[in-house]
């Protein structure tokens with residue numbers, strides 16, 4: 001008998017065995033483990049194949065559950081920005097939003113923070129001040145702008161007739177980057193939607209960004225602070241101005257004068273908006 005004849009006989013025996021097994025057990029065949037184990041290379045390829053059995057399709061259709069245990073939905077906010085599909089996006093007030101997000105662990109800063117720093121002030125403020133991230137003092141107290149820079153910010157606001165409690169003060173990031181390093185792009189990407197929601201709920205008439213990073217993050221531009229300071233920007237329908245971060249003024253007192261000039265313009269623009277005398281060309285006026 002040749003090798004071919006041997007193989008044909010083996011194949012015929014196998015087919016007969018499988019037919020018998022099918023008759024006995026239906027589709028569930030009893031075969032040895034060696035016969036069903038897939039070589040490792042094939043297992044790798046298998047993982048990349050689309051899932052196509054009916055059972056798995058049913059599993060894929062099931063709703064996903066997010067970090068708060070609710071059904072995921074993709075929402076657009078009033079600024080036409082895509083919120084992540086998470087339940088906090090439906091928070092109806094500033095305190096409820098705080099409750100929903102203050103245990104956030106979406107980025108690594110959750111592991112190094114002492115306190116989550118949501119922001120503070122009037123939840124219906126006409127003016128929102130946005131910085132980049134909490135510093136050491138803010139991290140320790142869980143409040144924004146409470147160190148020396150924060151005291152200077154309070155004075156700057158008072159110099160243009162705003163009480164601190166009358167405005168809302170917050171940051172792009174809600175947790176402190178270690179050693180006050182600059183926020184990383186992926187941290188901003190994860191955290192910034194919380195700020196969008198804050199702005200959506202507060203609905204301010206005007207925004208003041210303090211520092212280059214806050215300005216660049218909100219405006220999505222790569223301009224220097226010197227350039228951003230020179231004009232009034234439009235943040236999705238809300239006038240926005242950029243000036244120095246108070247901490248930078250502490251390091252460079254020579255910048256206090258130009259900052260004072262910036263905030264004078266900011267107050268003037270605010271008065272125009274309040275008085276509804278806002279020139280439609282306001283962006284080129286300053």
Ligand code: SF4
Nearest residue numbers: 104107110174175191
């Ligand atoms: S920085 Fe923002 S995204 Fe990161 S853990 Fe804190 S709250 Fe969450």
